[in-house]
Amino acid sequence: MKVELSIKRFDPDQDEASHTEVYGVEIEPTDRVLDALNQVKWYQDGTLTYRRSCAHGICGSDAMRINGLNRLACKTLIKELGSKISIEPLLGFTVIKDLMVDFDHFFDLYKSVKPYLINYDPTPAKERLQSPEQREAFDDTTKCILCAACTTSCPPFWSDPNFVGPAALVNAHRFIFDSRDQGGAERLEILNGREGVWRCRTVFNCTQACPRDIKITKAIEQIKRLVLFNRV
Amino acid sequence: MLGSASSPRPRTTNFELWSWLFMRVSGALLLILLLIHLAIMHVTQPIENVNFAFVAARWASPLWRWYDLVLLGLGWVHGLNGVRVVMDDWIHSPGWRLTLTALLWLIGFILLVIGAQVIFSFQAPAGAG
Ligand code: FES
DSSP: OEEEEEEEEOOTTTOSSOEEEEEEEEOOTTSBHHHHHHHIIIIIOTTOOOOOSSSSSSSOOOEEEETTEEEETTTOBGGGTOSEEEEEOOTTSOEEETTEEOOHHHHHHHHHTOOSOOOOSOOOSSOOOOOHHHHHTTTGGGGOOOOOTTGGGOHHHHHOTTSOHHHHHHHHHHHHTOTTOOOHHHHHHHHTSTTTGGGOOOOOHHHHHOTTOOOHHHHHHHHHHHHHHHHO | OOOSTTOOSOOSOSHHHHHHHHHHHHHHHHHHHHHHHHIIIIISSOGGGOSHHHHHHHTTSHHHHHHHHHHHHHHHHHHHHHHHHHHHHHOOOHHHHHHHHHHHHHHHHHHHHHHHHHHHHOOOOTTOO
16 A cells, blocks of 8 residues: 655754655555655665664664654554554654654653662572562553653653653552562652652553553552552 | 661652642532532522622621632632642743742732632621622
8 A cells, every 4th residue: 555654854964953754655554654664764765764673562662653642663553544644753852863862861760760679688599479469569560661652742741851751650660569679668759759750640641652551640640649648 | 669678757848749639639629619609609590699789698607708718719729739830840940930939829829818808808788688
């Protein structure tokens, strides 16, 4: 089928502002947006710049705004979109070139919530056991691939880039609700601040954007409740 | 999990937490209070009846004065706090944020006092109600 791709492009060496370029490609409805981008790059315009690595929805490299919604190019089928497709870089980050955005700030926010196991007990000789129920409490938030589709779909993040954002909250949740972790109080301390969990307005954009179908708003509400009932 | 090791006294205040909780609780209360208010002022009464004498009659009872004061206070603070949160979103310079937030609460407080003053100083003229 014939598809028209409108791609938002920006070359920092030449352009003052971004502009849209339109490419026509011949492609199967069951192909993915990433295949369409590859066709453009390989056969029409080699200067088109975007990230991709695994091409199977697991590395989180190719989140972008496709027809106005944040999705992974490698997981979005052409037939879901129709014959006119608009592709833009993620909102709220600095564009480096074309569809490639600067993730440094995003990873700083991620690191700020201590997204690693904290346990002050002496290291045990064997693994730390956990019941299936204990594991279930944070199972959903282990699925995050840090593609930033959620954080860059969040209106409070667009206006306030210091807000830790949904992705960092998901990864905080993953450890706060882990029975083997002891850093919950430290993390809640960070998340109770002005740029923490209270900046979330329950917009649900993050939940809609997540390519891994993580119930992000629910996870954030669980953190809010934990802060609330531990402090009040 | 929460754990007990190394959790000293909280450094951050709970201000945002209380603010968030207040918005939920006041929002729920306002919904009920406003529905009752609307029902009295606009539904159960034909519009011609809602005049000075009607208000004077209502405010003859302290219950309705307090009711209106609570409505005013909750609605006003709920609204102002919403504006504060929006300003937090968009004003990134700490100096401007502090100045404008202070101004917001100052003006808010003055208007709240004037509103409360109207509610409680109102005297029904003899013969009304
Ligand atoms: S290329 Fe790895 S997630 Fe799409």
